[in-house]
Amino acid sequence: MNQNFRIRPADTEDLPMIGEILVETWRHTFRGIIDDAFLAGMSEQDQMMRHTRRMGIAGVAYQAGVDTDGLIGFANYGPARGSVSSGVMELYSLYIRPAAQGIGLGKALVKAAATDCRNQGAEGLFAWVLAENANRGFYEYLGATASARSTIHVGNSDHEQIAYLWQDLDELIEI
Numbered sequence: 001m002n003q004n005f006r007i008r009p010a011d012t013e014d015l016p017m018i019g020e021i022l023v024e025t026w027r028h029t030f031r032g033i034i035d036d037a038f039l040a041g042m043s044e045q046d047q048m049m050r051h052t053r054r055m056g057i058a059g060v061a062y063q064a065g066v067d068t069d070g071l072i073g074f075a076n077y078g079p080a081r082g083s084v085s086s087g088v089m090e091l092y093s094l095y096i097r098p099a100a101q102g103i104g105l106g107k108a109l110v111k112a113a114a115t116d117c118r119n120q121g122a123e124g125l126f127a128w129v130l131a132e133n134a135n136r137g138f139y140e141y142l143g144a145t146a147s148a149r150s151t152i153h154v155g156n157s158d159h160e161q162i163a164y165l166w167q168d169l170d171e172l173i174e175i
C-alpha cells in the first residue's frame with residue numbers, strides 16, 4: 001500500500017468505491033461482533049445507494065482519502081441526528097480500507113472533517129461507535145470522551161454504542 005495520500009472532498013463519482021470500502025471494512029472490523037449472516041449479506045450496491053441518498057442531504061459532507069490507486073478511505077459528517085447541544089455536529093462514518101489502516105489517514109480525515117465543521121460554525125463533534133469495536137480507542141487517543149450510551153439493533157442482536165464527543169474542535173484540529 002502506498003504510504004502517500006491526499007485528502008479532498010468526495011463527490012458522486014466516489015460513491016461506488018464508498019460502497020466497496022464500507023462493505024470490506026465492516027466485514028473486517030465486525031467479524032465476531034456482528035453476526036456472520038448480516039455481514040455476508042451486505043451489498044456494495046445497497047451501501048452505494050444509501051450514501052447516494054445521504055450525499056444529497058443539505059449540510060452533509062464527505063472527505064475522501066486517495067492515493068495513486070484511488071479512494072482508500074472516507075469520512076462523512078453533517079448536522080447532528082437526535083437531540084444534542086447546539087453547535088455540535090456529527091461524524092456519521094469513518095472507514096479506512098484494511099490495507100490502508102495505520103498510515104495516518106484516519107487522523108487526517110478526522111482533522112479535515114473537524115476543520116470543515118468549525119468553518120461552518122460548529123464548536124464540537126461527536127461519533128457513535130459500537131462499544132465492542134476496539135477502534136473506539138482511536139477516538140479516545142484523539143481526545144474524545146464518552147458522552148452518551150444507547151442500544152442499537154444490528155443483524156440479529158442488540159449492541160451497545162457509545163457517543164464520543166470532542167467538545168473543542170480547535171483542540172482536535174491542533175492534534
Ligand SMILES: CC(C)(COP(=O)(O)OP(=O)(O)OC[C@H]1O[C@@H](n2cnc3c(N)ncnc32)[C@H](O)[C@@H]1OP(=O)(O)O)[C@@H](O)C(=O)NCCC(=O)NCCS
Nearest residue numbers: 029094095096101102103104105106107134135137138141
Ligand atoms: C479506526 C480507524 C478510522 C483509524 O484510522 P487509521 O488510519 O487506521 O489510523 P491512523 O493511522 O490515522 O492513526 C492515528 C493515530 O491513532 C492511533 N490509533 C489508530 N487506531 C487506534 C486504535 N484502535 N486505538 C488506539 N489508537 C489508535 C495510531 O497509533 C496513531 O497514533 P500516532 O498519530 O501517535 O502515530 C481505521 O482503522 C478504520 O477505519 N477502522 C475500521 C472502521 C472503524 O472502526 N471506524 C471507526 C469507528 S466506527
